Amino acid sequence: MTTQHRLKRVSLAVGLGLLANIPNVFAQEALAENEVMEEVVVKATRLQGSAAAVIEERRNQAFVADILGSEQISKTGDSDAASALRRVTGLTLVDGKYIYVRGLGERYSSARLNGANIPSPDLTRNVVPLDIFPASIIESLSVQKSYSPSMPAAFGGGAIDIRTKSVPKDFVASFEVGLAYDENSQDGFTYERQGNGLSTELKNGIVQYKGDFSLRNIILTDNLVDNDTATRGEQATTLNQNLLKSLPRNMVMKDESLDPTYNVKASLGNSFDESYFGGQIGFLAAVSYDNKWQFANKKSAVVSENFSDNCSETLLTNEQIANACYNTVKTSQVTTESERLSAVFNLGYQLDNHKLAWSNIYLEDNEDESVIGIIESPNGSTVDTIFGNGQAQRSHEFNYEERSLKIMQFTGKHTFTDYAGLGFDWQYTESTAETDIPTDVKYKFIDTYSDGAYQSSAITGDDNRVVYSYLSLEDDVKSYSGNVTLPLYFSDIELEFKAGYDFSDKGRYYTTSSFTVNNDSGVKIPVNSGADSVLGVTNYISDELLDGNSILVDFNEPTAPDADDYIAGQKIDAGYGAFDLIYQNTWRVSGGIRYEEFKQTSLATSSLIFKKEDLGIFFSEEKIENGSIIEDDFFSALSFTYIGGDDYQIRFGYGETVVRPDLREVVPVAYYDPLTDIRTIGRVGLESSPIKNYDARYEYYANNGDNYSVGLFYKDIEKPIESVLSIGDEDYTLSFVNGKTAEVYGIEAEWLHDLTWLADGFFTSGNITLSDSEVSIDPAFAGNLTNPKKRMTGHSKYVVNLQLNYDAANGNHSSSLVYNVFGERIVASGVGGREDALEQPFHSLDAVYTYYPDFNSKIKVKVKNLLGEDQEVTQSDIIVRAKEVGTIFSVSYTYDF
Numbered sequence: 001m002t003t004q005h006r007l008k009r010v011s012l013a014v015g016l017g018l019l020a021n022i023p024n025v026f027a028q029e030a031l032a033e034n035e036v037m038e039e040v041v042v043k044a045t046r047l048q049g050s051a052a053a054v055i056e057e058r059r060n061q062a063f064v065a066d067i068l069g070s071e072q073i074s075k076t077g078d079s080d081a082a083s084a085l086r087r088v089t090g091l092t093l094v095d096g097k098y099i100y101v102r103g104l105g106e107r108y109s110s111a112r113l114n115g116a117n118i119p120s121p122d123l124t125r126n127v128v129p130l131d132i133f134p135a136s137i138i139e140s141l142s143v144q145k146s147y148s149p150s151m152p153a154a155f156g157g158g159a160i161d162i163r164t165k166s167v168p169k170d171f172v173a174s175f176e177v178g179l180a181y182d183e184n185s186q187d188g189f190t191y192e193r194q195g196n197g198l199s200t201e202l203k204n205g206i207v208q209y210k211g212d213f214s215l216r217n218i219i220l221t222d223n224l225v226d227n228d229t230a231t232r233g234e235q236a237t238t239l240n241q242n243l244l245k246s247l248p249r250n251m252v253m254k255d256e257s258l259d260p261t262y263n264v265k266a267s268l269g270n271s272f273d274e275s276y277f278g279g280q281i282g283f284l285a286a287v288s289y290d291n292k293w294q295f296a297n298k299k300s301a302v303v304s305e306n307f308s309d310n311c312s313e314t315l316l317t318n319e320q321i322a323n324a325c326y327n328t329v330k331t332s333q334v335t336t337e338s339e340r341l342s343a344v345f346n347l348g349y350q351l352d353n354h355k356l357a358w359s360n361i362y363l364e365d366n367e368d369e370s371v372i373g374i375i376e377s378p379n380g381s382t383v384d385t386i387f388g389n390g391q392a393q394r395s396h397e398f399n400y401e402e403r404s405l406k407i408m409q410f411t412g413k414h415t416f417t418d419y420a421g422l423g424f425d426w427q428y429t430e431s432t433a434e435t436d437i438p439t440d441v442k443y444k445f446i447d448t449y450s451d452g453a454y455q456s457s458a459i460t461g462d463d464n465r466v467v468y469s470y471l472s473l474e475d476d477v478k479s480y481s482g483n484v485t486l487p488l489y490f491s492d493i494e495l496e497f498k499a500g501y502d503f504s505d506k507g508r509y510y511t512t513s514s515f516t517v518n519n520d521s522g523v524k525i526p527v528n529s530g531a532d533s534v535l536g537v538t539n540y541i542s543d544e545l546l547d548g549n550s551i552l553v554d555f556n557e558p559t560a561p562d563a564d565d566y567i568a569g570q571k572i573d574a575g576y577g578a579f580d581l582i583y584q585n586t587w588r589v590s591g592g593i594r595y596e597e598f599k600q601t602s603l604a605t606s607s608l609i610f611k612k613e614d615l616g617i618f619f620s621e622e623k624i625e626n627g628s629i630i631e632d633d634f635f636s637a638l639s640f641t642y643i644g645g646d647d648y649q650i651r652f653g654y655g656e657t658v659v660r661p662d663l664r665e666v667v668p669v670a671y672y673d674p675l676t677d678i679r680t681i682g683r684v685g686l687e688s689s690p691i692k693n694y695d696a697r698y699e700y701y702a703n704n705g706d707n708y709s710v711g712l713f714y715k716d717i718e719k720p721i722e723s724v725l726s727i728g729d730e731d732y733t734l735s736f737v738n739g740k741t742a743e744v745y746g747i748e749a750e751w752l753h754d755l756t757w758l759a760d761g762f763f764t765s766g767n768i769t770l771s772d773s774e775v776s777i778d779p780a781f782a783g784n785l786t787n788p789k790k791r792m793t794g795h796s797k798y799v800v801n802l803q804l805n806y807d808a809a810n811g812n813h814s815s816s817l818v819y820n821v822f823g824e825r826i827v828a829s830g831v832g833g834r835e836d837a838l839e840q841p842f843h844s845l846d847a848v849y850t851y852y853p854d855f856n857s858k859i860k861v862k863v864k865n866l867l868g869e870d871q872e873v874t875q876s877d878i879i880v881r882a883k884e885v886g887t888i889f890s891v892s893y894t895y896d897f
Helices: 003-019 025-033 035-039 047-059 070-075 081-085 200-208 215-221 232-245 309-313 319-325 534-539 612-618 621-626
Strands: 065-069 091-094 098-101 109-113 138-144 158-164 172-182 187-190 254-257 261-273 280-303 326-351 354-376 391-416 422-450 453-459 466-489 493-519 525-529 551-555 565-583 587-605 628-644 648-659 670-673 678-681 689-701 707-718 721-727 732-738 741-754 762-776 798-807 813-822 825-828 837-839 844-851 857-864 871-875 878-883 888-896
Touching (some): 065 070, 081 098, 081 138, 098 109, 172 280, 187 280, 187 354, 215 232, 232 551, 261 888, 525 534, 587 612, 587 621, 621 628, 721 825
Parallel strands (some): 109 158, 678 732
Antiparallel strands (some): 065 138, 091 098, 172 888, 187 254, 261 280, 280 326, 280 878, 326 354, 354 391, 391 422, 422 453, 453 525, 493 551, 493 565, 565 587, 628 648, 648 689, 689 707, 707 741, 721 732, 741 762, 762 798, 798 813, 813 844, 837 871, 844 857, 857 888, 871 878
């Protein structure tokens, strides 16, 4: 993108902001038509007022924390929890889903819902993808950066608590509709999804043939004999191809215009007095749905072992240089349809100082993706190359993934005024996360070109011409906790004692099945011809093609002792005691200790367990022991605060915590990380990482609402878990290893500053984090790791969030110009002389303008990614991953009854 193009986009953003500063012509016309509105007094500021409210909550926290309220989230135009949290000091958003705290990877952050542990529907992450929580159900977001004993000990960079909206005091109702346009996603490649998971024929076939679909095994299993019409081999071929025909075989790409993004949201709530006990009962119901299409060009490459220094100065399309830089290069055209549905129903009851609530949340996030990819092999390896012989290996991929999260929660808050103000709060939560992939198909074939123009396609005479995969994951979590507080008041002292219990029980079942379609004839079979028909090539497993050709299906399950499934369980029992003491409203000391018992077992298994004796292979005593982590420990925390009147306060904090391996990271089962497209496999024997956390922070609060803070932090980590790459000719494989030690240290600053001296209604807010880290990995465990001493995986040296905001004095306009950038971060450690793989900085500039024509209506216009940046990952200064990210324009209308 040219500099002139970027300047035009910035001009557009500034223009949206200036719209909020023009005279309110529309409001004046409305006043003329409706005299009732003449009675309205000037509204309070919106953005600045909501920001000040949550800052006051943060100020009163005993431990360092940041709070985002629902009003703040709404005014910045963020549609979900993940997008909103990137505005918090030291937080960065990765892939639109995951939050990195203080520049650290997602393993160093955790998320809870109303204080409860919940599972993640993401196959590849322990943390919940926060983009599945729509902003419409969020009351506030709390990010605690210094550890307190009431929190789980699994605390690294920070802990996030998503607080959902509760039952309203009075009648509320709202309705919202929105549309969006992505400049990169006007056209794309679609297909008609077929089938709904594994067919009955294949399920029965796996059992009948014990997972072996070879012709020899079919002949032996079915006791086939030659007859007058067919030999045993021909009969077995027919039986095998009948299994093949039960797979979806008509996956045809279509080049079509894509629908625009749209969303619909609605909510309704009210409370009523009941006369029997004299309390109040209420409800809140909310639902939202959005549908989004996106198209993106992607590139991925594997760096050659013989790469040279001048590789970073070249383009992928330069054949002569590419030969020295890459093993393979894959260019892809990716079309994605995302559907999200959320539904909430809450009931609440309040009697005096007692509150009870029953909450039900259902979240669904479905993604349908089609990919057209061409693999080029500049170094002349076994993969055909368009550079050398006029041929290229093409792949058509279809992937449909269904993710859901169901949560049922009971909560209670009680204050006993007759017993010295004793307080008791509790929660009981049952939640289930499910992920199903009923469609995952990858076709591979060879394209032939003449003078650069496509001519025809064929399938080669070898294995894996088509791969079908089916996957299912289910996480079930029960979580319950209770806290008792006792406040005591003396002449110069306010003292509160707190004690509690926290329990979490998680069970996981992960299973996958894979089938390969093979051309065993040993010769190429033409499957398509004609320059305009390449999109239809993936229906080549037709009845006509099967007749007379040796095209067979195999069950692609690894044989024992290898595995591709796993089961896992985790239990955490914890109890804590804490205190909070304030002396003369000047000195504050808070702290306590937590005891936590942690038990986790992850066991690799297989669907090929047909005999009782097979159980010993997968569940031997040694494997159970190697796949288990059992530990218990005490975790202490202490915070000291000096309160300098109403103007400022100084905080110091210390905490002992731990980061543990995820369930999937300790089993040798492979999967592809959707964030990096890298094949990832767990490692048995990973250990937990104890952490010592140190924090210091100065906060200043001005009378006009301005506030400023600056903080220092340091973390000392033992046995940190790091990602390590190994490299093949065509792809990367990533695994995990414990380092020896690691440290993270940095400084962060935050501000909210009024600019009325410059122009009425303007103010600025933002934050900057500067940090560094170092991890040391024992060479004995690092293999051929290029850098045994390096920055930590996922760590960014800087994070910047800047906002220029405007509130109209009459309350009818507000706008924000929002900028975010993070420093480059290590995706995975390099090996074999190649440097670490680094995700490059992404400069995000968004503009939001909101118009309030009356008390009930709101019109919001947003432009996202004004700078048109693309996502890139480099290795040894060579681009190995690249993805287009377009500019998105959206508008929404909200009406509150």
